[in-house]
Amino acid sequence: NSPEELKQQLRILQKQRQELLDVNKKWDEQYKLMKQHYSLKIMEMKERLTVCDKFITEVNAEQDKKQKDFDKKLVLAKEKIEKEQEKNTKLSAELCEIKQQSLNLKEQNATLTKRKDHQECEIQRLNKTRLPILKIYCVFNSECLQKGPIVWNYKETATQIEVLRHQAQIYENDFKEERRDRERLKERNEELEKRCKKLQSELQILKSQIKVCVCEKHSYTYSMQIYCKSILCFSTESQTSLWIPQLPGVPMMHGDRQQHPPNYQWYVSASDQLPPDVPQPRNLPNKEANGKTKTHY
Numbered sequence: 001n002s003p004e005e006l007k008q009q010l011r012i013l014q015k016q017r018q019e020l021l022d023v024n025k026k027w028d029e030q031y032k033l034m035k036q037h038y039s040l041k042i043m044e045m046k047e048r049l050t051v052c053d054k055f056i057t058e059v060n061a062e063q064d065k066k067q068k069d070f071d072k073k074l075v076l077a078k079e080k081i082e083k084e085q086e087k088n089t090k091l092s093a094e095l096c097e098i099k100q101q102s103l104n105l106k107e108q109n110a111t112l113t114k115r116k117d118h119q120e121c122e123i124q125r126l127n128k129t130r131l132p133i134l135k136i137y138c139v140f141n142s143e144c145l146q147k148g149p150i151v152w153n154y155k156e157t158a159t160q161i162e163v164l165r166h167q168a169q170i171y172e173n174d175f176k177e178e179r180r181d182r183e184r185l186k187e188r189n190e191e192l193e194k195r196c197k198k199l200q201s202e203l204q205i206l207k208s209q210i211k212v213c214v215c216e217k218h219s220y221t222y223s224m225q226i227y228c229k230s231i232l233c234f235s236t237e238s239q240t241s242l243w244i245p246q247l248p249g250v251p252m253m254h255g256d257r258q259q260h261p262p263n264y265q266w267y268v269s270a271s272d273q274l275p276p277d278v279p280q281p282r283n284l285p286n287k288e289a290n291g292k293t294k295t296h297y
Contacts, residue, residue, distance in 0.1 A: 070224045077217050081210055088206045095199045098192050105189045112182045119175045126168050 070220055073220055077213050081213050084206050084210050091199050091203050098196045102189060102192050105185055109185050112178055116178050119171060123171050
Protein backbone atom coordinates (compact mmCIF):
# COMPACT_ATOMS: atom_id res chain seq x y z
CA ASN A 1 0.00 0.00 0.00
CA SER A 2 1.60 3.19 -1.19
CA PRO A 3 0.89 6.61 0.31
CA GLU A 4 -1.12 7.61 -2.77
CA GLU A 5 -3.45 4.66 -2.36
CA LEU A 6 -3.87 5.42 1.32
CA LYS A 7 -4.72 9.05 0.52
CA GLN A 8 -7.19 7.89 -2.09
CA GLN A 9 -8.86 5.55 0.41
CA LEU A 10 -8.90 8.35 3.01
CA ARG A 11 -10.65 10.70 0.58
CA ILE A 12 -13.18 7.98 -0.26
CA LEU A 13 -13.84 7.35 3.43
CA GLN A 14 -14.19 11.08 4.14
CA LYS A 15 -16.61 11.38 1.23
CA GLN A 16 -18.63 8.44 2.53
CA ARG A 17 -18.54 9.94 6.01
CA GLN A 18 -19.84 13.27 4.68
CA GLU A 19 -22.61 11.51 2.75
CA LEU A 20 -23.61 9.59 5.88
CA LEU A 21 -23.64 12.81 7.87
CA ASP A 22 -25.85 14.46 5.24
CA VAL A 23 -28.22 11.49 5.22
CA ASN A 24 -28.28 11.47 9.01
CA LYS A 25 -29.07 15.20 9.04
CA LYS A 26 -31.82 14.64 6.49
CA TRP A 27 -33.29 11.82 8.58
CA ASP A 28 -33.15 14.00 11.69
CA GLU A 29 -35.06 16.80 9.95
CA GLN A 30 -37.58 14.31 8.60
CA TYR A 31 -38.00 12.83 12.07
CA LYS A 32 -38.62 16.29 13.57
CA LEU A 33 -41.15 17.13 10.86
CA MET A 34 -42.97 13.83 11.33
CA LYS A 35 -42.91 14.25 15.10
CA GLN A 36 -44.37 17.75 14.82
CA HIS A 37 -46.96 16.62 12.29
CA TYR A 38 -48.19 13.67 14.31
CA SER A 39 -48.08 15.65 17.55
CA LEU A 40 -50.48 18.10 15.94
CA LYS A 41 -52.61 15.21 14.75
CA ILE A 42 -52.68 13.69 18.25
CA MET A 43 -53.70 17.06 19.72
CA GLU A 44 -56.42 17.39 17.10
CA MET A 45 -57.71 13.89 17.81
CA LYS A 46 -57.67 14.60 21.55
CA GLU A 47 -59.69 17.78 20.96
CA ARG A 48 -62.15 15.85 18.80
CA LEU A 49 -62.36 13.16 21.48
CA THR A 50 -63.01 15.83 24.13
CA VAL A 51 -65.75 17.37 21.97
CA CYS A 52 -67.31 13.95 21.41
CA ASP A 53 -67.16 13.14 25.12
CA LYS A 54 -68.77 16.48 25.92
CA PHE A 55 -71.46 15.88 23.32
CA ILE A 56 -72.15 12.37 24.63
CA THR A 57 -72.33 13.76 28.18
CA GLU A 58 -74.84 16.40 27.05
CA VAL A 59 -76.85 13.79 25.15
CA ASN A 60 -76.87 11.50 28.20
CA ALA A 61 -77.92 14.40 30.43
CA GLU A 62 -80.70 15.29 28.01
CA GLN A 63 -81.73 11.65 27.83
CA ASP A 64 -81.80 11.44 31.65
CA LYS A 65 -83.87 14.61 31.79
CA LYS A 66 -86.32 13.30 29.19
CA GLN A 67 -86.45 9.96 31.00
CA LYS A 68 -87.29 11.75 34.26
CA ASP A 69 -89.96 13.81 32.51
CA PHE A 70 -91.32 10.67 30.91
CA ASP A 71 -91.35 8.82 34.26
CA LYS A 72 -93.08 11.80 35.86
CA LYS A 73 -95.69 11.86 33.10
CA LEU A 74 -96.19 8.11 33.49
CA VAL A 75 -96.67 8.51 37.25
CA LEU A 76 -99.14 11.36 36.72
CA ALA A 77 -101.00 9.39 34.07
CA LYS A 78 -101.11 6.35 36.36
CA GLU A 79 -102.42 8.47 39.26
CA LYS A 80 -104.97 10.06 36.95
CA ILE A 81 -106.11 6.65 35.71
CA GLU A 82 -106.37 5.37 39.29
CA LYS A 83 -108.40 8.44 40.32
CA GLU A 84 -110.66 8.05 37.30
CA GLN A 85 -111.10 4.37 38.07
CA GLU A 86 -111.93 5.15 41.72
CA LYS A 87 -114.40 7.80 40.58
CA ASN A 88 -115.80 5.35 38.05
CA THR A 89 -116.24 2.71 40.77
CA LYS A 90 -117.89 5.24 43.07
CA LEU A 91 -120.25 6.41 40.32
CA SER A 92 -121.08 2.81 39.44
CA ALA A 93 -121.95 2.11 43.08
CA GLU A 94 -124.08 5.27 43.23
CA LEU A 95 -125.75 4.29 39.97
CA CYS A 96 -126.59 0.83 41.32
CA GLU A 97 -127.92 2.40 44.50
CA ILE A 98 -130.05 4.86 42.54
CA LYS A 99 -131.38 2.06 40.35
CA GLN A 100 -132.32 0.11 43.46
CA GLN A 101 -134.02 3.19 44.92
CA SER A 102 -135.84 3.68 41.64
CA LEU A 103 -137.08 0.07 41.75
CA ASN A 104 -138.20 0.53 45.36
CA LEU A 105 -140.01 3.74 44.46
CA LYS A 106 -141.68 2.03 41.52
CA GLU A 107 -142.85 -0.74 43.85
CA GLN A 108 -144.13 1.84 46.35
CA ASN A 109 -145.82 3.72 43.53
CA ALA A 110 -147.52 0.52 42.35
CA THR A 111 -148.65 -0.23 45.93
CA LEU A 112 -149.99 3.29 46.38
CA THR A 113 -151.74 3.10 43.02
CA LYS A 114 -153.47 -0.12 44.07
CA ARG A 115 -154.38 1.45 47.40
CA LYS A 116 -155.71 4.53 45.61
CA ASP A 117 -157.87 2.38 43.32
CA HIS A 118 -159.14 0.47 46.33
CA GLN A 119 -159.99 3.71 48.18
CA GLU A 120 -161.72 5.15 45.13
CA CYS A 121 -163.83 2.01 44.90
CA GLU A 122 -164.58 2.27 48.63
CA ILE A 123 -165.52 5.95 48.29
CA GLN A 124 -167.82 5.17 45.40
CA ARG A 125 -169.40 2.38 47.45
CA LEU A 126 -169.88 4.72 50.42
CA ASN A 127 -171.35 7.39 48.19
CA LYS A 128 -173.79 4.86 46.81
CA THR A 129 -174.66 3.81 50.37
CA ARG A 130 -174.95 7.40 51.53
CA LEU A 131 -177.52 8.44 48.93
CA PRO A 132 -180.35 6.16 50.15
CA ILE A 133 -179.52 7.06 53.75
CA LEU A 134 -179.85 10.73 52.93
CA LYS A 135 -183.14 10.02 51.21
CA ILE A 136 -184.32 8.12 54.28
CA TYR A 137 -183.10 10.96 56.47
CA CYS A 138 -185.04 13.50 54.44
CA VAL A 139 -188.20 11.38 54.47
CA PHE A 140 -187.81 10.66 58.17
CA ASN A 141 -187.22 14.30 58.94
CA SER A 142 -190.40 15.31 57.11
CA GLU A 143 -192.38 12.61 58.93
CA CYS A 144 -190.95 13.71 62.27
CA LEU A 145 -192.00 17.23 61.59
CA GLN A 146 -195.50 16.00 60.90
CA LYS A 147 -195.78 13.48 63.77
CA GLY A 148 -193.50 14.97 66.40
CA PRO A 149 -193.41 12.28 69.21
CA ILE A 150 -190.76 9.95 67.63
CA VAL A 151 -187.46 11.28 68.98
CA TRP A 152 -185.34 8.23 69.82
CA ASN A 153 -185.39 6.77 66.27
CA TYR A 154 -184.48 10.16 64.88
CA LYS A 155 -181.44 10.48 67.12
CA GLU A 156 -180.25 6.98 66.29
CA THR A 157 -180.56 7.61 62.58
CA ALA A 158 -178.78 10.96 62.91
CA THR A 159 -175.93 9.28 64.79
CA GLN A 160 -175.55 6.67 62.06
CA ILE A 161 -175.52 9.39 59.45
CA GLU A 162 -172.83 11.30 61.33
CA VAL A 163 -170.75 8.16 61.67
CA LEU A 164 -171.04 7.49 57.96
CA ARG A 165 -170.23 11.11 57.19
CA HIS A 166 -167.18 10.91 59.47
CA GLN A 167 -166.01 7.71 57.75
CA ALA A 168 -166.47 9.32 54.35
CA GLN A 169 -164.42 12.30 55.51
CA ILE A 170 -161.67 9.96 56.77
CA TYR A 171 -161.62 8.11 53.46
CA GLU A 172 -161.49 11.39 51.60
CA ASN A 173 -158.57 12.62 53.72
CA ASP A 174 -156.76 9.33 53.22
CA PHE A 175 -157.35 9.57 49.51
CA LYS A 176 -155.91 13.11 49.38
CA GLU A 177 -152.93 12.04 51.49
CA GLU A 178 -152.28 9.09 49.22
CA ARG A 179 -152.48 11.36 46.18
CA ARG A 180 -149.94 13.73 47.72
CA ASP A 181 -147.65 10.81 48.56
CA ARG A 182 -147.99 9.44 45.06
CA GLU A 183 -147.17 12.82 43.50
CA ARG A 184 -144.19 13.24 45.83
CA LEU A 185 -142.91 9.75 44.96
CA LYS A 186 -143.41 10.48 41.28
CA GLU A 187 -141.36 13.67 41.54
CA ARG A 188 -138.65 11.83 43.45
CA ASN A 189 -138.65 9.06 40.86
CA GLU A 190 -138.25 11.60 38.06
CA GLU A 191 -135.44 13.28 39.98
CA LEU A 192 -133.70 9.95 40.47
CA GLU A 193 -134.09 9.11 36.79
CA LYS A 194 -132.51 12.44 35.83
CA ARG A 195 -129.67 11.82 38.26
CA CYS A 196 -129.24 8.31 36.89
CA LYS A 197 -128.97 9.65 33.33
CA LYS A 198 -126.47 12.28 34.48
CA LEU A 199 -124.36 9.65 36.24
CA GLN A 200 -124.46 7.43 33.16
CA SER A 201 -123.23 10.31 30.98
CA GLU A 202 -120.46 11.09 33.49
CA LEU A 203 -119.54 7.41 33.52
CA GLN A 204 -119.23 7.38 29.73
CA ILE A 205 -117.07 10.53 29.85
CA LEU A 206 -114.80 8.95 32.46
CA LYS A 207 -114.45 5.79 30.38
CA SER A 208 -113.46 7.85 27.35
CA GLN A 209 -110.95 9.81 29.47
CA ILE A 210 -109.44 6.55 30.75
CA LYS A 211 -109.07 5.33 27.15
CA VAL A 212 -107.36 8.62 26.21
CA CYS A 213 -104.97 8.32 29.19
CA VAL A 214 -104.09 4.74 28.24
CA CYS A 215 -103.45 5.78 24.62
CA GLU A 216 -101.24 8.67 25.79
CA LYS A 217 -99.31 6.28 28.04
CA HIS A 218 -98.69 3.88 25.12
CA SER A 219 -97.64 6.77 22.83
CA TYR A 220 -95.24 8.14 25.47
CA THR A 221 -93.71 4.68 25.97
CA TYR A 222 -93.32 4.15 22.20
CA SER A 223 -91.75 7.60 21.63
CA MET A 224 -89.31 7.10 24.52
CA GLN A 225 -88.26 3.69 23.15
CA ILE A 226 -87.62 5.22 19.72
CA TYR A 227 -85.67 8.08 21.31
CA CYS A 228 -83.51 5.69 23.38
CA LYS A 229 -82.78 3.55 20.28
CA SER A 230 -81.78 6.63 18.26
CA ILE A 231 -79.49 7.88 21.06
CA LEU A 232 -77.91 4.42 21.37
CA CYS A 233 -77.33 4.21 17.60
CA PHE A 234 -75.85 7.72 17.52
CA SER A 235 -73.53 6.95 20.45
CA THR A 236 -72.32 3.75 18.74
CA GLU A 237 -71.75 5.55 15.42
CA SER A 238 -69.87 8.40 17.15
CA GLN A 239 -67.58 5.90 18.87
CA THR A 240 -66.83 3.91 15.70
CA SER A 241 -66.38 6.99 13.48
CA LEU A 242 -63.24 8.17 15.34
CA TRP A 243 -59.93 6.49 14.48
CA ILE A 244 -56.82 6.97 16.64
CA PRO A 245 -53.59 5.69 15.06
CA GLN A 246 -52.02 2.73 16.79
CA LEU A 247 -48.58 3.73 18.04
CA PRO A 248 -45.86 1.09 18.41
CA GLY A 249 -45.90 -0.48 21.85
CA VAL A 250 -49.29 1.06 22.82
CA PRO A 251 -52.22 -1.41 23.11
CA MET A 252 -55.47 -0.67 21.30
CA MET A 253 -58.18 0.58 23.68
CA HIS A 254 -61.53 -1.15 23.86
CA GLY A 255 -63.90 0.46 21.41
CA ASP A 256 -61.27 1.50 18.83
CA ARG A 257 -62.64 -0.52 15.95
CA GLN A 258 -60.60 0.61 12.95
CA GLN A 259 -60.59 -2.20 10.47
CA HIS A 260 -58.13 -0.71 7.93
CA PRO A 261 -55.78 1.85 9.56
CA PRO A 262 -53.63 3.86 7.16
CA ASN A 263 -50.28 2.29 6.38
CA TYR A 264 -47.78 4.96 7.41
CA GLN A 265 -44.14 4.36 6.56
CA TRP A 266 -41.92 5.25 9.48
CA TYR A 267 -38.72 4.99 7.45
CA VAL A 268 -37.18 6.87 4.58
CA SER A 269 -37.77 5.20 1.27
CA ALA A 270 -35.23 4.73 -1.45
CA SER A 271 -36.36 8.00 -3.01
CA ASP A 272 -36.12 9.84 0.36
CA GLN A 273 -39.86 10.73 0.25
CA LEU A 274 -42.01 11.37 3.35
CA PRO A 275 -45.54 9.92 3.80
CA PRO A 276 -48.27 11.63 1.75
CA ASP A 277 -49.83 13.41 4.78
CA VAL A 278 -46.45 14.87 5.98
CA PRO A 279 -45.24 18.16 4.46
CA GLN A 280 -42.02 17.85 2.47
CA PRO A 281 -38.93 19.54 3.98
CA ARG A 282 -37.37 22.48 2.19
CA ASN A 283 -33.74 22.86 0.98
CA LEU A 284 -32.65 19.33 1.88
CA PRO A 285 -29.81 17.74 -0.11
CA ASN A 286 -31.24 15.29 -2.54
CA LYS A 287 -28.58 12.65 -2.18
CA GLU A 288 -28.77 8.93 -1.99
CA ALA A 289 -26.80 6.69 0.26
CA ASN A 290 -25.58 4.69 -2.80
CA GLY A 291 -26.60 1.45 -1.15
CA LYS A 292 -24.55 2.19 1.97
CA THR A 293 -25.71 1.24 5.44
CA LYS A 294 -27.87 4.03 7.00
CA THR A 295 -26.33 4.84 10.36
CA HIS A 296 -27.59 7.48 12.78
CA TYR A 297 -24.77 9.40 14.40
